[in-house]
Amino acid sequence: xxxxxxxxxxxxxxxxxxxxxxxxxxxxxxxxxxxxxxxxxxxxxxxxxxxxxxxxxxxxxxxxxxxxxxxxxxxxxxxxxxxxxxxxxxxxxxxxxxxxxxxxxxxxxxxxxxxxxxxxxxxxxxxxxxxxxxxxxxxxxxxxxxxxxxxxxxxxxxxxxxxxxxxxxxxxxxxxxxxxxxxxxxxxxxxxxxxxxxxxxxxxxxxxxxxxxxxxxxxxxxxxxxxxxxxxxxxxxxxxxxxxxxxxxxxxxxxxxxxxxxxxxxxxxxxxxxxxxxxxxxxxxxxxxxxxxxxxxxxxxxxxxxxxxxxxxxxxxxxxxxxxxxxxxxxxxxxxxxxxxxxxxxxxxxxxxxxxxxxxxxxxxxxxxxxxxxxxxxxxxxxxxxxxxxxxxxxxxxxxxxxxxxxxxxxxxxxxxxxxxxxxxxxxxxxxxxxxxxxxxxxxxxxxxxxxxxxxxxxxxxxxxxxxxxxxxxxxxxxxxxxxxxxxxxxxxxxxxxxxxxxxxxxxxxxxxxxxxxxxxxxxxxxxxxxxxxxxxxxxxxxxxxxxxxxxxxxxxxxxxxxxxxxxxxxxxxxxxxxxxxxxxxxxxxxxxxxxxxxxxxxxxxxxxxxxxxxxx
Numbered sequence: 001x002x003x004x005x006x007x008x009x010x011x012x013x014x015x016x017x018x019x020x021x022x023x024x025x026x027x028x029x030x031x032x033x034x035x036x037x038x039x040x041x042x043x044x045x046x047x048x049x050x051x052x053x054x055x056x057x058x059x060x061x062x063x064x065x066x067x068x069x070x071x072x073x074x075x076x077x078x079x080x081x082x083x084x085x086x087x088x089x090x091x092x093x094x095x096x097x098x099x100x101x102x103x104x105x106x107x108x109x110x111x112x113x114x115x116x117x118x119x120x121x122x123x124x125x126x127x128x129x130x131x132x133x134x135x136x137x138x139x140x141x142x143x144x145x146x147x148x149x150x151x152x153x154x155x156x157x158x159x160x161x162x163x164x165x166x167x168x169x170x171x172x173x174x175x176x177x178x179x180x181x182x183x184x185x186x187x188x189x190x191x192x193x194x195x196x197x198x199x200x201x202x203x204x205x206x207x208x209x210x211x212x213x214x215x216x217x218x219x220x221x222x223x224x225x226x227x228x229x230x231x232x233x234x235x236x237x238x239x240x241x242x243x244x245x246x247x248x249x250x251x252x253x254x255x256x257x258x259x260x261x262x263x264x265x266x267x268x269x270x271x272x273x274x275x276x277x278x279x280x281x282x283x284x285x286x287x288x289x290x291x292x293x294x295x296x297x298x299x300x301x302x303x304x305x306x307x308x309x310x311x312x313x314x315x316x317x318x319x320x321x322x323x324x325x326x327x328x329x330x331x332x333x334x335x336x337x338x339x340x341x342x343x344x345x346x347x348x349x350x351x352x353x354x355x356x357x358x359x360x361x362x363x364x365x366x367x368x369x370x371x372x373x374x375x376x377x378x379x380x381x382x383x384x385x386x387x388x389x390x391x392x393x394x395x396x397x398x399x400x401x402x403x404x405x406x407x408x409x410x411x412x413x414x415x416x417x418x419x420x421x422x423x424x425x426x427x428x429x430x431x432x433x434x435x436x437x438x439x440x441x442x443x444x445x446x447x448x449x450x451x452x453x454x455x456x457x458x459x460x461x462x463x464x465x466x467x468x469x470x471x472x473x474x475x476x477x478x479x480x481x482x483x484x485x486x487x488x489x490x491x492x493x494x495x496x497x498x499x500x501x502x503x504x505x506x507x508x509x510x511x512x513x514x515x516x517x518x519x520x521x522x523x524x525x526x527x528x529x530x531x532x533x534x535x536x537x538x539x540x541x542x543x544x545x546x547x548x549x550x551x552x553x554x555x556x557x558x559x560x561x562x563x564x565x566x567x568x569x570x571x572x573x574x575x576x577x578x579x580x581x582x583x584x585x586x587x588x589x590x591x592x593x594x595x596x597x598x599x600x601x602x603x604x605x606x607x608x609x610x611x612x613x614x615x616x617x
Contacts, residue, residue: 008057012049015299016042019292022323026285030240037240041293044244048251049297055150056257056300063300070260070302070327070470071365073541075155076531077106079372080475082136085505089137093145096152098510102478103531106470107149108157108262110373112136116168118492119231122373122502124159124264125166129249139256146257157260157304160250163268164232172233176220185242186233187225187271189214194273195223202227202277208420209495227268227277237269237286247293254298262304263287263326266317279313287317287325302327304367309333310379318364331357331366331469336376338460339428339435343402343412345575347557351548352384354559357468362543366469370460371435371477375417375427375498376403393424403428403435411437411453413483415497431501433457433480438519442482452576454480454519456609458526459572463611465534466559466570468542474501478527479509479520533593539568539615552582556606567616568593573606580605590614 027038052060063069078099086092092109099107111123114131123133132142149156165172174182189195195214202213205228214223215230225234235242250261270282287305294301305317305326310333319325334353341350357366378399382392401407403414414430433439437453440446457480464471484503487493513524534540544563551558555575561568569590571581585601592599593613601614 008050012046012296015296016045019296023289023292026289027240030238030243030282030285035240037244041244041247044248045251045293045297048248048255052255052298055147056255056298059150060298060300070155071542073538074535075106075470076103076535077108077157077367077470077472078102078104078475078478079108079110079157079369079472080505081110081373081502082112084502085475088135089132089141089145093141093148096148096154099154100152102473103528103535104473105153106155106157106260106472108260108472111159111161112142115166116231119166119168119229121229121232122496122498124161125164125168125229125232126161127166127168128170129160129246130252143256146259150257155259156257157262158253158258159264160253160261161264162235162246163265164226164228164234167231167233169233175224175233176217178220184239185236187236189223190221192223195225197273198225198271198277201275206418209418225271228265234271235269236271237282243286243289247290250290250294251297254294254301259300260302260304262306263290264306266305266326267307267309279309279316284316284319284325288319288323291319291325304328304330306330307332308377308379310381315360315364321363328365328367328470331368331467333379333381334366334467335369335371336379337381338370338463339376339403340378340380340399341557341574342435342456342460343399345555347572347574348388348554349381349384350557352381354467354546354548358546358548362468362545365542366467367472368464368467368469369472369474370464371432371474371501372472373474373498373502375429377427378425396425400426400428403430405440411440411449413439415483415500417497429497429500431481431483431503432460432474432477434483434501436460438480439482442519450519452609454523455607458523458530459574459609459611461527462530462570462613463557463572465530465540466561466613468544468546468561470542471534476503476505476509478524479506479513480523481506481509529594533613537568537593537615539563539566544568549583553579555579556581558583569601569614569616570611571604571606571614572611573609576608578605578607578610589617591617 031037082089082092086095112132113126114128114133115123115125119125132138146156171182171185175186198213204211210229213227215226216223226232227234237243267279270280271277272280303326307314307317307329314329317326317329337350337353341347378396400416402410403412405413413434414428416426417429419426436457441450441453483500487499493499509520512518512520515521539561544561546561549558549560556579557572559570573579581604583601587600589598590601593615599614
């Protein structure tokens with residue numbers, strides 16, 4: 001036992017020595033050369049490292065030996081709400097067979113830590129980072145689920161809310177009681193003078209539902225900074241106690257088996273008067289320190305940055321080769337541009353977006369998705385769209401009208417979120433299936449329309465699986481879950497239309513996935529084949545070269561991927577009409593990966609909303 005302890009101590013010291021100088025340098029810039037909190041942090045990290053279980057230490061060693069494990073093309077993700085999928089954490093554990101049947105080996109559970117009902121922002125107002133919501137279970141249940149996932153080779157991802165706490169958090173309660181130690185963990189002001197200066201340069205996140213960046217607390221006669229909602233108090237990372245304690249929360253969860261931390265709202269975590277309080281250099285230093293501390297204590301853990309911006313602003317969160325920050329980032333712009341393409345049947349903006357991504361180093365890892373728990377915001381490249389006479393405000397209105405069914409030829413069934421009539425702006429909610437027309441066609445018993453809608457949904461999933469990176473399926477999309485309008489009957493949810501696509505998982509639909517006479521069965525069988533092809537064909541690897549090609553039809557997207565001398569041509573028809581992709585790859589036959597048919601890739605015919613994966617023979 002002593003020898004083993006000595007070896008583990010030596011491993012920890014080696015990891016720490018690798019990062020010590022840089023870690024100390026950054027920490028000192030924030031908190032001073034002589035800060036006692038640095039030594040305290042080092043001691044805490046040594047404690048967390050020693051307390052990691054044997055199987056977690058084993059996993060750390062394996063992943064250190066294969067540091068790109070999360071880039072494996074065999075990885076396929078699914079995100080879900082615990083309570084909607086299986087009531088509680090024990091229920092999720094009992095249904096892991098279903099998760100595996102979907103080909104999923106990366107499971108993202110939406111916020112599940114203790115938060116006040118009705119003031120939780122979907123769980124992002126955390127009252128206790130070390131306590132599971134009582135209705136979902138306990139920390140022991142979470143640890144047990146993580147252990148079972150580990151046995152099955154499933155990586156478990158959780159959200160970690162860095163920017164703020166709930167006003168019900170222990171720190172906030174003590175701050176409200178005017179304890180100066182805890183008030184210094186937030187941003188409090190006696191008058192509106194300083195908040196007024198902040199408001200001059202800091203944009204509002206929710207100008208209609210939560211205007212302003214500060215909340216007045218009449219019971220203590222003070223203002224507190226609340227970037228998102230009044231019940232979410234922004235943390236002050238200029239205070240070393242805040243940084244140390246939040247890192248301790250990460251380590252606590254890592255030692256309970258969490259593999260991936262989705263760092264929520266990371267661009268917002270540093271506040272500085274006279275700036276927009278977004279993407280400041282200090283944010284990158286803080287994330288860099290967290291990355292180093294994880295590599296010291298739990299190198300099997302990875303960081304997923306939630307940075308909802310265009311690629312040029314997202315890329316810095318990868319850091320550099322020498323000083324990496326996040327392991328993965330969301331490909332949010334491609335997601336919203338995809339839905340723009342659905343509504344316009346014009347792939348030119350999507351091509352531009354994909355070509356931008358393709359110019360980035362292949363080491364950069366993006367998380368790709370069609371839908372998630374959140375709304376769709378129309379953060380498009382309007383400078384580019386203006387070349388085609390498209391203006392931002394009327395185009396946003398068109399997109400929202402299309403996806404809410406307010407245009408005669410629309411098939412979509414969505415709802416607006418956070419609508420701002422003053423600015424002519426709004427965001428969009430709805431499940432993938434409902435936005436693709438499956439709900440519309442099903443309720444009208446339009447067989448041909450339903451066939452097209454199912455094909456459209458499958459084409460979009462094929463497109464997502466073609467992109468370089470980690471694909472994530474939103475739970476229920478695999479069986480074409482439709483919008484759930486029952487949220488309007490719940491007073492705690494009725495004002496938030498995002499619950500339209502956060503409905504209860506319908507296990508009858510899951511059972512139908514085996515029945516080819518059902519929508520779920522027809523869709524699931526093809527989706528599963530898509531997933532299997534992706535896992536077995538090296539051309540779908542994240543490090544394959546990728547670029548777009550002309551198809552001479554603005555409704556058809558053409559993508560080429562190459563690796564080790566092999567070539568894939570992927571074609572996607574965003575039109576409701578049969579089309580021809582006017583490509584010319586010579587007379588060498590390619591094979592259709594979905595049915596094995598050989599095709600000469602010259603003038604390829606595609607059905608309405610159809611796609612093809614063609615591999616060079």
